[in-house]
Amino acid sequence: MIFLGGGASLEFCMIPYNFLIKKAAYLNTGVWAKKAMKEAKLFGEVVEVASSADANYTFIPKGWTVPADVDYLHITTNNTIYGTEIRKDLDVNVPLIADMSSDIFSRPIDVKKYDAIYAGAQKNLAMAGVTIVIVKDEKLGKAPREIPTMLDYRTHVDKGSMFNTPPVVPIYSALETLRWIKKNGGVEAMDKLAQQRAEIVYGEIDRNKMFKGTAVAEDRSLMNICFVMADEYKELEKDFLDFAVSKGMVGVKGHRSVGGFRASCYNAQTIEGCNALVACMKEFEAQH
């Protein structure tokens, strides 16, 4: 595991810089996946194995196949804007690389299944300013190009993340968060909590006739719970937003490309927080 500065978006180009020899496959599940694909195209051929763009990314595409001759398949495990998530470690016939920026440490993962995992830290791990990358060392150094020193994962592996002065305070905050996760039962406990939170909030979304979820049920993210007003209550969107804010809800406005609301339920979110949102939805329902 190495620690980098620069943000997960820098990995969008570092991954192909280091791993793309000729052709790479990408699963297009949202804006982050698209950005990653865009950068990969500078380095070789990119195959989009499947996309749910036509349905505004409301589901994770299924039933796709990966060409056997690609150097890797890239997936984005959680899609913050659309509220979808790949919560199982996929079995694929090619090396697997995953952007886990927004759901790493929310469940156990089978690290062996991935040639590379990267994650910006600012959801479940640390303050913004550090990215973690887990990489199979033996897969590095195969790409047919000269890589600038700072963009070569080998530099950071060889120097123990200290080729340059690392972002010390963000890394320290990661250490403290990892201690907190461990003390609270590890990723298994984080997973259980995530499921409890999701049951509370999705439960209310499904019960309350004024609201509806945006993602298909089987692909619902446990990290970002996205919902909108039901069609017959559409004109009340702003009213509910104001009401929620007045009840102390912070950051519940959905991304502009989806609209509605987003309840972000990262590891730090409490059951009490979820119950408060549900109480707020019930009270709004009673008023109308």
Next chain:
Amino acid sequence: MIFLGGGASLEFCMIPYNFLIKKAAYLNTGVWAKKAMKEAKLFGEVVEVASSADANYTFIPKGWTVPADVDYLHITTNNTIYGTEIRKDLDVNVPLIADMSSDIFSRPIDVKKYDAIYAGAQKNLAMAGVTIVIVKDEKLGKAPREIPTMLDYRTHVDKGSMFNTPPVVPIYSALETLRWIKKNGGVEAMDKLAQQRAEIVYGEIDRNKMFKGTAVAEDRSLMNICFVMADEYKELEKDFLDFAVSKGMVGVKGHRSVGGFRASCYNAQTIEGCNALVACMKEFEAQH
């Protein structure tokens, strides 16, 4: 001005990525300059206008000329390991780009003279994890290559440093430091203090027969004061180091490629700190 993560070493490749069209000139004043040159060579022809490598970088080369057809001249204004510094804004016949990582905000600079200035923050500005780049917008977008989005300065200029989640806490610490600098009289006052500190420490180095400075007098850095034992006291190096440490001096060991001692005198260093080092040198002298 834009704020980036990734460290100043990332700029070593971003500068040529964005500015090198065909040929660039570099002034080789030490290990940081050399690293910057190495990355530039991936993008075009690199001309070393001068070097003091043969003298272990104990001086800033003079009397060199820059080919008129280079895209820019790159300089490193302060050389932390060798204790040399370019403390004047140079007048050159080509666009000037400067790595000011270790002396920015220690003196007034004529920003107009530079097409780009970059600096890792962790000396005079902020905690590690943020780099500032000052760039002439109109000089961007001329390099004949596709630049990965995160490595293109235009991305960060256009998005006000918020294309990705920026390193918020390191940037906040920069704000607080800039407020502190302003409150204490601005860069003019920092410059005056730097000169006072340097007079105190270099004064003692020149007076005390047991020590000698490593850099030639006219190129001495005000940020990193490097000195060694005089030839006849060479065997006392470890003794002095132990003595200084016992007196509370921290980090006075010189870089292994120079040996001896290094008194880092960034903005946060106090006159009292410098006086304490001098007292320590005098006491050691009295003992021998």
